[in-house]
Amino acid sequence: xFSPQPSKMYKLYKQTQERRSRIRIASVRVVTYKMFDGTELxxxxxxxxxxxxxxxxxxxxxxCAERDPLALRALYxxxxxxxxxxxxxxxxxxxxxxxTLQDAFxxxxxxxxxxxxxxxSPKAWMIGILRYRALDRLETERRHTGTDELPDVAxxxxxxxxxxxxxxxxxxxxxxxxxxxxxxxxVEGYSHSEIADLTKTPLGTIKSWIVRALDALKKCLxx
Amino acid sequence: xxxxxxxxPDRAGLYVLGLLRGQERCDFEADLATDPALSLEVAxxxxxxxxxxxxxxxxxxxxxxxxxxxxxxxxxxxxxxxLPRIAWHRRSSWREIWWxxxxxxxxxxxxxxxxxxxxxxxxxxxxxxxxxVAVLANASGxxxxxxxxxxxxxxxxxxxxxxxxxxxxxxxxxxxxxxxPIPVGFVEPxxxxxxxxxxxxxxxxxxxxxxxxxxxxxxxxxxxxxxPIVFSGPxxxxxxx
Numbered sequence: 356x357f358s359p360q361p362s363k364m365y366k367l368y369k370q371t372q373e374r375r376s377r378i379r380i381a382s383v384r385v386v387t388y389k390m391f392d393g394t395e396l397x398x399x400x401x402x403x404x405x406x407x408x409x410x411x412x413x414x415x416x417x418x419c420a421e422r423d424p425l426a427l428r429a430l431y432x433x434x435x436x437x438x439x440x441x442x443x444x445x446x447x448x449x450x451x452x453x454x455t456l457q458d459a460f461x462x463x464x465x466x467x468x469x470x471x472x473x474x475x476s477p478k479a480w481m482i483g484i485l486r487y488r489a490l491d492r493l494e495t496e497r498r499h500t501g502t503d504e505l506p507d508v509a510x511x512x513x514x515x516x517x518x519x520x521x522x523x524x525x526x527x528x529x530x531x532x533x534x535x536x537x538x539x540x541x542v543e544g545y546s547h548s549e550i551a552d553l554t555k556t557p558l559g560t561i562k563s564w565i566v567r568a569l570d571a572l573k574k575c576l577x578x
Numbered sequence: 579x580x581x582x583x584x585x586x587p588d589r590a591g592l593y594v595l596g597l598l599r600g601q602e603r604c605d606f607e608a609d610l611a612t613d614p615a616l617s618l619e620v621a622x623x624x625x626x627x628x629x630x631x632x633x634x635x636x637x638x639x640x641x642x643x644x645x646x647x648x649x650x651x652x653x654x655x656x657x658x659x660x661l662p663r664i665a666w667h668r669r670s671s672w673r674e675i676w677w678x679x680x681x682x683x684x685x686x687x688x689x690x691x692x693x694x695x696x697x698x699x700x701x702x703x704x705x706x707x708x709x710x711v712a713v714l715a716n717a718s719g720x721x722x723x724x725x726x727x728x729x730x731x732x733x734x735x736x737x738x739x740x741x742x743x744x745x746x747x748x749x750x751x752x753x754x755x756x757x758x759p760i761p762v763g764f765v766e767p768x769x770x771x772x773x774x775x776x777x778x779x780x781x782x783x784x785x786x787x788x789x790x791x792x793x794x795x796x797x798x799x800x801x802x803x804x805x806p807i808v809f810s811g812p813x814x815x816x817x818x819x
Contacts, residue, residue, distance in 0.1 A: 421735055421769065422723070424651065431644060436636035439643075444634055445596075453643050460647050479624040482631045483594075490596045494603075526629060540595045541630055547597060563584045569591035576626055 412477035419467035427464050434478070435460070438485045445489040445544035455492060459485040493544050525575030533568035536561055590619035594627055708733075708816055712788045714809040721809045722765060724788050730774035734765050741767045746792045751803055752777060753787040759803055765790055786813045 412433060418426030435456060442452035442459075462484050470480050526534060539545045539553065547565070551558040589606055592598050598606050610616050708725035715721060721740060725733045734750070742748045748766075751759035760781060763772045789810035791803040798804050 427647075427651075428644070431647070435639050435643070437632065437634070439637045439639045440634040441631050443637055453639055456639060457643050457646050461650060464647075464651065476625055476628065478632070479621070479628045482628065483624045486596070486631075493596075494599060525626075537595065538630065540597050541627055542634060544596055546599055562587075565592070565595070565597065566584055566587045569588045569595075570585040572626055573588065573591070 409476050409478060412481075413470075413472055416463075416467045416470045416477055416480075419464055420470075427460070430463065430481070431460060434481055437478075438482060441482055441542075442485055442489050444542050445486070445493060451492060452489070455485060455489045458488055462488070490544065497546075525572050528575055529568050529571060532556075533564045533571070536564045537568045537572075540565065588619075588623075590616060591623050594620060594623035710782065710784065710813045710815050712811045712813045714788060714790060714811045716809045720811075722790070724811070724813075726777065726782060726813060727774070728782075730777050730779060730782060732762075732772040732774075732777055733769065734772065735769040736767060739767070743792055745795070747795050747797065748790045748808070749793040749797045749803070751789045751791065752781040753789055754781065755785075755787075759789065761797060761801065762788075764797065782813075784813055784815050787811070788813060 412430065415426045415430045415433070419430065438459060439452055439456050442455045443449065446452045446455065459481070463481055466484075470477060526537065529537065535554070536550055539550045540547075545553065547561055548558055550556075551561045554561070589598065593603065593606050593610075610620065709728035710726040712724040712726070713720045713722075714724060720737045723735050723737060727733075747764055750762045750765050750772075752762050753759045760778055762781075763776045764770075787810055789803070789807045791798070791805045792808055793804065
């Protein structure tokens with residue numbers, strides 16, 4: 356089937372919603388969307404991060420590959436808040452983060468046919484697209500501003516990563532120093548030397564912590 | 579976990595963490611473009627580190643973000659470049675507006691160019707993007723879209739649910755002006771992928787007409803279309819390719 360009629364997409368979403376509500380209560384809203392052509396569609400949505408099921412996202416990506424703009428909107432609803440959260444942590448600038456989010460979705464639309472389920476999860480793929488764009492921006496900007504004006508984030512370190520999903524994973528098993536270094540790079544976008552400055556730790560030690568953290572994560576997940 | 583022996587740095591892991599910068603990152607991305615195993619490692623790291631991204635509190639985007647995405651993808655704005663439109667002899671539906679406006683395809687081409695380096699690096703499938711497209715239409719509007727890759731592989735998708743007459747098949751032809759039609763393959767009621775050699779190399783160029791006729795199963799017994807064309811449309815180049 357090339358693309359769903361709105362009623363079918365609605366049904367798909369409704370099923371998804373029912374499946375989700377069995378797991379936990381999500382904040383559900385019904386939104387009327389105006390599509391590219393002006394047609395309207397009532398959509399059931401919710402914005403709890405990470406709630407969208409991977410197989411539904413895979414289906415939506417497939418429909419994007421078939422040039423179905425409704426599917427792009429559905430993907431946006433499912434993932435944009437999570438992705439903006441990620442971009443904001445990296446860029447610390449809302450306009451820049453929103454521009455990056457926008458670029459990422461244009462790229463997702465353009466390249467949906469390149470998503471390969473055997474190579475990863477749709478969430479990881481979409482967040483990856485956003486992250487590499489944000490990192491590009493970060494590199495360009497750091498080159499201009501230098502690293503002298505870095506805020507002392509070590510003080511407000513609890514990155515809200517004390518979330519059960521992350522903690523229950525292998526990341527939560529890392530020694531505190533290693534995990535903090537991983538979070539400062541992956542979540543906050545700091546380089547090795549910036550992390551060394553922020554944590555008042557020798558650069559070599561930071562590099563070693565990160566290499567060991569990666570090694571431990573890999574082994575933990577292979578267990 | 580040893581406290582004394584530091585393992586060999588995992589470049590894919592460092593890359594996904596965002597710790598390869600400048601030249602190191604460029605070098606890695608160059609390797610990534612040519613090394614499928616490396617890109618699998620990157621994908622694996624993206625999944626391993628995903629819980630950290632999902633643990634970041636989500637932030638609702640301003641409504642202008644979607645509006646802007648919609649504006650960029652909307653044919654109404656892409657039509658700023660005056661380009662010939664395919665006439666459809668009836669009121670336009672959004673699918674037609676979307677599909678028949680070549681400016682949209684050009685827009686995609688421009689986007690692709692802008693993102694090309696990162697993409698080739700991330701998902702190294704250089705020939706996956708369509709090289710040319712065609713919209714096969716009849717008097718009531720577009721029926722199928724054809725995407726032709728530069729290596730000749732073709733993907734054909736119906737615009738809306740549709741099936742050939744009972745007991746018949748749709749046969750696809752490529753027609754150069756004044757020449758005999760060349761049989762290219764069969765069109766299914768669902769998305770169909772035709773292998774790369776089915777479309778002759780000398781027919782992979784703009785303005786070649788892609789046409790569909792209704793034929794008995796197995797295709798036209800004479801090797802030439804025996805019935806009138808039911809849908810057709812010219813191949814059009816994608817901008818930037």
